[in-house]
Amino acid sequence: MPSITINISLYGDIAKHAGGHHVAQTEIMLDGDPTIGDLQDKLGISAEEKGYVFKNAILCDVPGFDAAREESLCEGDHVGIFSIQHMWPYQYRDGVRMSDALARALNEKGAMHNIYKATEE
Amino acid sequence: MTRKIVRINMSNQKATYEDVPKKWAKWGGRGMTSAIVFEEIPPTCHPLGPNNKVVIAPGWVTGTPAAPSSGRTSFGGKSPLTGTIKESNAGGLSGQKIAKLGLAAIILEGTPAKDQWYYLVITKDGVEFKDASDLMGKGMYEIDEILWKDYPKTAVIGIGQAGEMKLSNAGISVNDPENKPGRYAGRGGLGAVLGARGIKAIVIDDAGGPGVDIANKELFEKGRKNLTEAIQEHALTKKDGGLNAYGTDVLMNIVNEAGGLPTRNFSAGQFEGAAKISGEAIAEVVEKRDGKGMTGHGCHPGCIIQCSNIYPDESGEALVSCLEYETAWALGANCGIDNLDIIARMTRECNDLGLDTIEAGNSIAIAMEGGLLEFGDAEGALKLFNEIRNKTPMGRILGQGVEATAKAFGVHRVPTVKGQSMPAYEPRAIKGIGVTYATSTMGADHTSGYTIAPEIAGVSGKLDPLTDEGKADLSLAFQASTAFIDSSGYCLFIAFPILDIQTGFEGMVDTVAGVMGIDLTGDDAIALGKEVLKMERLFNERAGFTKEDDRLPEFMRYEKLPPHDVVWSMTDEELDKVFAWVHED
Numbered sequence: 001m002p003s004i005t006i007n008i009s010l011y012g013d014i015a016k017h018a019g020g021h022h023v024a025q026t027e028i029m030l031d032g033d034p035t036i037g038d039l040q041d042k043l044g045i046s047a048e049e050k051g052y053v054f055k056n057a058i059l060c061d062v063p064g065f066d067a068a069r070e071e072s073l074c075e076g077d078h079v080g081i082f083s084i085q086h087m088w089p090y091q092y093r094d095g096v097r098m099s100d101a102l103a104r105a106l107n108e109k110g111a112m113h114n115i116y117k118a119t120e121e
Numbered sequence: 122m123t124r125k126i127v128r129i130n131m132s133n134q135k136a137t138y139e140d141v142p143k144k145w146a147k148w149g150g151r152g153m154t155s156a157i158v159f160e161e162i163p164p165t166c167h168p169l170g171p172n173n174k175v176v177i178a179p180g181w182v183t184g185t186p187a188a189p190s191s192g193r194t195s196f197g198g199k200s201p202l203t204g205t206i207k208e209s210n211a212g213g214l215s216g217q218k219i220a221k222l223g224l225a226a227i228i229l230e231g232t233p234a235k236d237q238w239y240y241l242v243i244t245k246d247g248v249e250f251k252d253a254s255d256l257m258g259k260g261m262y263e264i265d266e267i268l269w270k271d272y273p274k275t276a277v278i279g280i281g282q283a284g285e286m287k288l289s290n291a292g293i294s295v296n297d298p299e300n301k302p303g304r305y306a307g308r309g310g311l312g313a314v315l316g317a318r319g320i321k322a323i324v325i326d327d328a329g330g331p332g333v334d335i336a337n338k339e340l341f342e343k344g345r346k347n348l349t350e351a352i353q354e355h356a357l358t359k360k361d362g363g364l365n366a367y368g369t370d371v372l373m374n375i376v377n378e379a380g381g382l383p384t385r386n387f388s389a390g391q392f393e394g395a396a397k398i399s400g401e402a403i404a405e406v407v408e409k410r411d412g413k414g415m416t417g418h419g420c421h422p423g424c425i426i427q428c429s430n431i432y433p434d435e436s437g438e439a440l441v442s443c444l445e446y447e448t449a450w451a452l453g454a455n456c457g458i459d460n461l462d463i464i465a466r467m468t469r470e471c472n473d474l475g476l477d478t479i480e481a482g483n484s485i486a487i488a489m490e491g492g493l494l495e496f497g498d499a500e501g502a503l504k505l506f507n508e509i510r511n512k513t514p515m516g517r518i519l520g521q522g523v524e525a526t527a528k529a530f531g532v533h534r535v536p537t538v539k540g541q542s543m544p545a546y547e548p549r550a551i552k553g554i555g556v557t558y559a560t561s562t563m564g565a566d567h568t569s570g571y572t573i574a575p576e577i578a579g580v581s582g583k584l585d586p587l588t589d590e591g592k593a594d595l596s597l598a599f600q601a602s603t604a605f606i607d608s609s610g611y612c613l614f615i616a617f618p619i620l621d622i623q624t625g626f627e628g629m630v631d632t633v634a635g636v637m638g639i640d641l642t643g644d645d646a647i648a649l650g651k652e653v654l655k656m657e658r659l660f661n662e663r664a665g666f667t668k669e670d671d672r673l674p675e676f677m678r679y680e681k682l683p684p685h686d687v688v689w690s691m692t693d694e695e696l697d698k699v700f701a702w703v704h705e706d
């Protein structure tokens with residue numbers, strides 16, 4: 001099965017999953033037709049640790065949701081994943097481009113709230 | 122004890138104390154400064170002329186025992202940068218001390234004889250007018266040190282050389298707990314208005330002051346407890362949460378990943394060096410240099426969020442506080458500079474000279490676009506601050522802000538609204554903020570519509586984030602709730618716990634109601650915020666502003682922003698809805 005190379009940036013505590021302290025920027029090889037879920041699994045990033053997720057500057061997931069797992073990845077894609085404690089006030093993200101899956105999830109579940117008991121939930 | 126207003130006339134160096142009149146009794150912070158500016162300053166006056174004033178007001182709960190993160194001081198007047206009304210608020214030591222002296226506002230008016238400069242000392246016994254000759258020409262680091270020798274542990278408000286020169290980008294400095302000039306009422310040039318009053322500095326000594334009356338102690342205490350618990354519980358505001366660990370620069374990588382980080386004078390939405398100048402990078406430098414640097418620093422006593430930082434130099438000594446997101450962006454990404462040490466040095470220059478870092482960085486970016494320097498020339502950018510220090514014509518142009526610099530360099534891509542340059546969020550990529558930039562009463566301002574979720578003011582569930590629809594209503598709700606928080610004296614960052622945790626919101630409202638002795642609900646908060654906005658909007662109309670001024674710059678309509686290749690598409694009709702109610706109510 002051919003593998004593809006994904007460029008990743010991990011920010012905050014989760015940088016530890018790619019050998020970083022506060023930031024890890026590196027490349028990772030994935031087999032087959034991988035998704036962001038596969039990438040998270042390979043890195044060992046749990047749903048509880050994960051905050052905002054971007055693929056090629058498109059917002060694919062937000063804290064408290066799990067909307068990016070099925071997002072497919074191609075050779076050379078960039079994925080940025082933030083730790084749960086990263087903040088992003090609403091007015092600084094109102095109108096950014098987001099994936100269809102996330103838009104659907106927001107329409108179904110309602111707007112996101114910042115998770116404030118991340119470790120307990 | 123009733124709150125007083127002290128009116129300080131610089132024409133004859135007299136100070137008079139007045140009871141707060143009934144019409145202003147309900148106001149604090151921004152509500153108070155805007156009410157006084159609205160009533161007392163002729164909207165068409167020249168901002169540097171004798172009829173403008175500087176109004177200083179602590180928030181409703183500022184100075185109360187242990188109301189968390191509530192030490193803001195509002196500064197108001199007519200802005201030389203925008204020509205509009207202006208409120209700019211800062212942390213630091215001043216708010217709590219002014220409030221503890223029993224003062225609801227300080228009004229600075231009149232103009233002394235030519236070339237007469239003063240510093241004022243305000244104590245429980247009154248106001249002293251001191252000759253400031255020995256302070257002239259000095260930067261704020263030295264001013265703060267000199268004044269603490271004679272007045273230790275006081276609050277020092279002051280202006281650097283930029284304010285002395287009456288430059289439109291001159292801010293007002295407030296010292297922090299380490300007596301460094303790190304906290305700024307930066308935006309809009311109010312430092313020049315203080316300079317026009319002949320005031321170099323104001324020392325506030327609250328020793329023996331009457332303190333702040335709390336009308337309903339039980340209600341206040343209940344609210345304080347709920348609010349404190351909410352702040353301490355929330356992932357973003359608790360100890361080691363996002364703000365405490367990384368400061369506001371936690372946003373650098375997020376906004377960059379989203380393609381909304383203005384880069385090289387708003388020509389792209391992503392900067393390849395973003396991670397090097399982010400909050401995460403600051404945390405790494407602080408840990409590595411293991412000296413006097415720190416994250417989790419509080420800008421005033423009683424802040425329990427502590428988003429501030431002290432950035433260390435190469436030897437671990439304290440270099441500057443605070444390196445904020447907007448600062449690191451303006452002097453960094455927007456100038457194509459990814460050298461955090463040089464950005465920190467430029468920030469120190471701004472804090473010393475008394476310049477707003479956002480406008481300063483944007484002005485350098487414009488000069489780079491105009492060919493003065495290459496984008497990315499960090500050393501060259503740092504040297505430009507000497508031009509201001511040496512009062513050269515070049516320094517005076519840069520110190521006048523983005524629009525003046527653009528004219529001097531023949532640049533047409535000018536990212537301003539009503540004369541004030543945009544902060545660190547690209548409105549072509551982040552549409553919602555564009556509505557607030559366009560319509561804010563203050564010019565392009567990122568703190569005018571601060572919220573964390575769209576659930577306030579009854580707009581919940583009505584929004585499709587992918588369309589332009591509804592953004593006008595939302596922007597108004599955000600602007601009104603922000604005007605309320607700006608009046609309270611609370612730091613805007615309490616927005617996270619109060620909007621995510623119901624008891625936190627009730628706690629905030631209860632503390633305000635407890636201090637003021639009034640009945641207050643969440644709905645009243647929006648109504649009060651709208652009252653503030655209405656005064657500000659009417660002032661601007663009387664100063665000659667129309668809805669045609671509520672527009673983003675032309676180039677954003679035709680120039681596509683990478684990586685999303687989007688232009689600003691919001692219709693003028695949609696923008697005009699934001700303040701349509703002002704003449705209807």
Ligand code: SF4
Nearest residue numbers: 420424426427428612
């Ligand atoms: S949260 Fe930050 S800006 Fe707000 S009061 Fe505390 S240190 Fe100052």
